[in-house]
Amino acid sequence: xxxxxxxxxxxxxxxxxxxxxxxxxxxxxxxxxxxxxxxxxxxxxxxxxxxxxxxxxxxxxxxxxxxxxxxxxxxxxxxxxxxxxxxxxxxxxxxxxxxxxxxxxxxxxxxxxxxxxxxxxxxxxxxxxxxxxxxxxxxxxxxxxxxxxxxxxxxxxxxxxxxxxxxxxxxxxxxxxxxxxxxxxxxxxxxxxxxxxxxxxxxxxxxxxxxxxxxxxxxxxxxxxxxxxxxxxxxxxxxxxxxxxxxxxxxxxxxxxxxxxxxxxxxxxxxxxxxxxxxxxxxxxxxxxxxxxxxxxxxxxxxxxxxxxxxxxxxxxxxxxxxxxxxxxxxxxxxxxxxxxxxxxxxxxxxxxxxxx
Amino acid sequence: xxxxxxxxxxxxxxxxxxxxxxxxxxxxxxxxxxxxxxxxxxxxxxxxxxxxxxxxxxxxxxxxxxxxxxxxxxxxxxxxxxxxxxxxxxxxxxxxxxxxxxxxxxxxxxxxxxxxxxxxxxxxxxxxxxxxxxxxxxxxxxxxxxxxxxxxxxxxxxxxxxxxxxxxxxxxxxxxxxxxxxxxxxxxxxxxxxxxxxxxxxxxxxxxxx
Numbered sequence: 001x002x003x004x005x006x007x008x009x010x011x012x013x014x015x016x017x018x019x020x021x022x023x024x025x026x027x028x029x030x031x032x033x034x035x036x037x038x039x040x041x042x043x044x045x046x047x048x049x050x051x052x053x054x055x056x057x058x059x060x061x062x063x064x065x066x067x068x069x070x071x072x073x074x075x076x077x078x079x080x081x082x083x084x085x086x087x088x089x090x091x092x093x094x095x096x097x098x099x100x101x102x103x104x105x106x107x108x109x110x111x112x113x114x115x116x117x118x119x120x121x122x123x124x125x126x127x128x129x130x131x132x133x134x135x136x137x138x139x140x141x142x143x144x145x146x147x148x149x150x151x152x153x154x155x156x157x158x159x160x161x162x163x164x165x166x167x168x169x170x171x172x173x174x175x176x177x178x179x180x181x182x183x184x185x186x187x188x189x190x191x192x193x194x195x196x197x198x199x200x201x202x203x204x205x206x207x208x209x210x211x212x213x214x215x216x217x218x219x220x221x222x223x224x225x226x227x228x229x230x231x232x233x234x235x236x237x238x239x240x241x242x243x244x245x246x247x248x249x250x251x252x253x254x255x256x257x258x259x260x261x262x263x264x265x266x267x268x269x270x271x272x273x274x275x276x277x278x279x280x281x282x283x284x285x286x287x288x289x290x291x292x293x294x295x296x297x298x299x300x301x302x303x304x305x306x307x308x309x310x311x312x313x314x315x316x317x318x319x320x321x322x323x324x325x326x327x328x329x330x331x332x333x334x335x336x337x338x339x340x341x342x343x344x345x346x347x348x349x350x351x352x353x354x355x356x357x
Numbered sequence: 358x359x360x361x362x363x364x365x366x367x368x369x370x371x372x373x374x375x376x377x378x379x380x381x382x383x384x385x386x387x388x389x390x391x392x393x394x395x396x397x398x399x400x401x402x403x404x405x406x407x408x409x410x411x412x413x414x415x416x417x418x419x420x421x422x423x424x425x426x427x428x429x430x431x432x433x434x435x436x437x438x439x440x441x442x443x444x445x446x447x448x449x450x451x452x453x454x455x456x457x458x459x460x461x462x463x464x465x466x467x468x469x470x471x472x473x474x475x476x477x478x479x480x481x482x483x484x485x486x487x488x489x490x491x492x493x494x495x496x497x498x499x500x501x502x503x504x505x506x507x508x509x510x511x512x513x514x515x516x517x518x519x520x521x522x523x524x525x526x527x528x529x530x531x532x533x534x535x536x537x538x539x540x541x542x543x544x545x546x547x548x549x550x551x552x553x554x555x556x557x558x559x560x561x562x563x564x565x566x567x
Contacts, residue, residue, distance in 0.1 A: 112438035
């Protein structure tokens with residue numbers, strides 16, 4: 001293993017210290033417990049957005065803390081979910097009184113820890129909402145699995161909901177918009193190489209020179225299948241089909257009911273994309289794939305969408321939700337409407353995304 | 358009867374048992390999960406052992422709650438909130454107690470297991486720790502109703518947990534990260550069911566060694 005690290009056990013801490021000193025104008029870092037928060041938090045009368053998850057996906061989530069996006073992010077160890085004390089402390093620190101929205105990627109560890117934190121915060125009388133992100137179309141069914149994983153749509157929902165909170169949306173409006181963006185999103189990822197978790201010191205899985213893994217998550221989880229290596233056009237076509245030919249996706253998720261003070265089941269439905277739809281096309285690097293190759297992927301993707309009558313309204317291309325040094329890429333398509341586009345275009349000032357300011 | 362001192366010794370023993378089984382649990386987890394169960398549990402119970410110093414003189418409810426809070430904030434993954442909830446709920450039904458009768462211990466274990474079920478929403482045969490808890494507590498209840506003492510009832514519970522743990526091997530996972538493997542999760546023993554077995558076994562060993 002060759003990595004730019006000192007002692008393995010200090011990796012996350014040292015990276016956070018670097019981040020705090022590089023972006024002191026935008027964010028601060030608390031270490032006991034660990035969370036990254038907006039330098040000007042709490043922002044008066046604004047709903048506070050908090051996300052979090054294992055480290056190793058940078059710039060997500062810490063790099064998205066700042067004006068127009070997240071108020072706080074809770075990093076765990078590499079690929080390990082953070083704990084409720086972090087999420088609770090972050091919530092207490094950034095809540096202005098307008099309440100806290102937790103944005104949670106659908107992984108069992110993240111979900112259980114955020115649920116415990118939401119109960120603790122709600123127990124203190126803080127208005128809380130919690131929205132699950134589950135956009136990974138590689139997972140076929142939700143009945144016999146923990147459901148679709150949260151991947152690329154996380155970046156898009158954090159940007160759009162963050163802008164809405166900045167514009168004065170209240171807690172329930174923010175939660176509704178966040179849920180809408182999630183149920184308008186689908187993603188698919190591929191890996192050309194494994195990543196190496198620093199504490200493990202060796203690749204998470206073995207992938208031969210002549211093969212790639214189709215339908216991976218963001219932690220080197222297994223995909224749908226392993227295939228012989230192919231051209232960027234062929235791989236992009238497979239990825240686009242996995243999203244465009246995905247039918248109606250229905251699942252039951254658990255959301256916090258503020259009025260009743262308990263968790264309630266909610267059925268959510270993703271409709272398939274249709275000719276005439278407009279989308280945000282997000283082509284993402286898993287960390288090791290250069291941006292130039294993402295453009296080669298985008299070239300093919302835009303042609304394929306054009307042929308299906310789907311219009312790319314906006315795009316985002318680059319490494320935004322990564323899996324350490326893994327070579328690979330993901331495509332996320334988010335069906336847009338006027339509300340989504342308005343908040344996508346709104347100003348954002350974070351280390352990872354910055355425009356309009 | 359289980360005394361407060363035995364509860365403390367159980368938790369201390371568990372810290373060393375989980376340290377000894379760190380590699381074993383992590384190996385089980387690397388086959389079907391994300392290879393961190395052993396590390397996470399060992400780290401969490403090492404913290405519990407540190408915490409015990411300041412709470413050992415209080416009461417059983419408080420000791421169990423402190424254990425739950427410590428696990429919740431130091432384990433991470435799915436097992437942190439699950440075992441954290443187990444001890445917090447167990448602590449809630451044993452508030453201000455200095456000792457537990459065979460009925461009290463049963464109540465504590467049931468409250469804890471219900472907490473795990475509510476939090477994790479797993480049912481029998483999902484290939485989770487619940488598959489060890491359900492047969493363990495069923496065996497405990499049967500022995501208790503038949504008039505057996507705490508150690509005898511726990512011995513049955515440990516046998517139930519062990520059988521439940523082994524019965525996870527042929528199951529296909531329907532919860533947690535292992536569920537994404539589909540049929541590939543078949544043939545592996547569930548790491549959470551294994552740590553549950555170790556937990557009950559440590560309690561029995563504590564009672565039998567004193």
